[in-house]
Amino acid sequence: MRRSRLALFLSSFLLAATAALTGAATAQASQQAAVGGYVALGDSYSSGVGTGSYISSSGDCKRSTKAYPYLWAAANSPSSFDFPA
Secondary structure, rough: OHEEEEEEEEEEEEHHHHHHHHHHHHHHHHHHHHHOOEEEEOOOOOOOOOOOOOOOHHHOOOOEEEOOOHHHHHHOOOEEEEEOO
């Protein structure tokens, strides 16, 4: 019984440490991306087809202001942003 509690504690600790380190790396990568440029490539799903709020200059591509790349760029203010999805 004692061995299983120790194993549970160690696995919980390792999981928490991994989550903390991964979260820090993700936040750092996001900050680095904001300093440089951001290009969003993809298909109709990436462009936001179906949201009903489209950028007028996108024509038949129907790129949306509610698509993830557009929202990310608005929140992170990269030095340049290109959205040819």
